[in-house]
Amino acid sequence: MTVRITSAPAARTAGPARITTVAVVGTGVIGAGWTALFLARGLDVVATDPAPGAEDRLRAGVAAHWPALVRLGLAEGASQDRLSFTADAGAAVAAADFVQENGPEREDVKHRLFGLLDEATRPEVILASSSSGLLPSDIARGCPKHPERVVVGHPFNPPHVIPLVEVVPGRETSPEVVDRAVAFYTAVGKRPIRLRHEVPGHVANRLQAALWQEAYSLVERGIATVADIDAAIANGPGLRWAVLGPFANQHLSGGEGGLAHVLRHLGPPTEAWWRDLRRVHLTPHLAETLVAGVDAELAGTDPAKLAAARDAVLDRLLAAKAAQPDLP
Known part of the structure; x- marks a missing residue:
């Protein structure tokens, strides 16, 4: 995986048209991260x-993200001055070569927004949604003219730093559109994965949700505190997960026998643990307990400094991973 791209050219898709202008629709936390990344890759960005x-x-968010992007390496022509803004979404996307939508996670809002995008963009322009869990087929119902160019391009926060983007096609999405989206995200330094079928929550959020379910249950049952669980992950498996995924880590833990050895010897007890995992309901009491636990864990911590420290470690981690040719 290459994350440090220095003096890189403007991104291109695998399709016939060069991508030089990206429209970012919705400029909250995710939209600001995308905007900063696209600018850092030497693209023009029209935001709305x-x-x-x-x-x-x-503009304040982009300026705050810029030092991290400088450390990761700017493309030739990268500049915050290449950002323009308009409150008119139709005008913002009219000349765009690629659209990254980051609106509220509500199907009715997506339908209204994608109906506008469908009308205002050229028919070959990909309409990518950052949706963290909605199905692209459902989103595409707002695009009656050209549903084949709708795809989910779900990043992980902060999107200007974390490489992952999940590319999810809907029932009517053209394979060529998926190819072009994967090529574009790769060109701007992301590490895209391509889902074969759509599913609510995509891949990474479903994996997170499985962990959260048991973490919440352990707190609810009084087995561990919020701080204990955070410490268990951040100082244990989370360190390995930041380098390799769950299957590769399992394989390495099996020694010479690899994953086959692990499945033979730890498979039965793992199945027993699965049967003991608890379903949990996010009751008001549990929500209050979780919030109080985080407040206690982070008491006296400046959230801005905490986020900056996290991002600084991520910068170094990404650089270290990029320098290791033997990592997948």
Whole structure:
């Protein structure tokens, strides 16, 4: 995986048209991260958001992200000056070569928004949604003219730093559109994975949800505190997960026998643990307990400094991973 791209050319898709201008629709936390990344890759960005003060917040967010992107390596021509803003979504996407949508996670809102995008963009322009869990087929119902160009391109926060993007096709998405989306995200330094079938929550959020279910249950049952569980992951398996995925880590833990050895010897007890995992309901009491636990764990911590420290470690981790040719 290559994450440090220095003096890189502007991104291109695998299709016939060069991508030089990206429209970012919705400029909250995710939209601001995408905007900063696209600018850092030497692209022009036209951003749009109807919220009062959105432009000022976006420009401040991009400026805050810029030092991290400088450390990761800017492409030739990268500049914050290549950002323009309009509250008119139709005008924002009219000349775009690629659209990254980051609106609210509500199907009715997506339908209205994608109906507008369907009308205002050229028919070959990919309409990618950052949706963290909605099905692209459902989103595409708002695109009656060209549903074949709708795809989910779900990043992980912060999107200007974390390489992963999940590319999810809907029932009517053209394979060529998926190929072009994967090529574009790769060109801007992301590590895309291509889902073969759509599923609510995609892949990474479903994996996270499985962990959260048991973590919440352990807190609810009084087995461990919020701080204990965070420490268990951050100082244990989370360190290995940051380098290799669950299957590769399991394989290495099996020694010479690899994954086959692990499945033979630890498979039966693992199945017993699965049967003991608990379903949990996010009751008001449990929610209060979780929030209180995080407050206690992070008491006296400045959230901005905590996020900056996290991102600084991520910078170094990504650089270290990029320098290791033997990692997949």
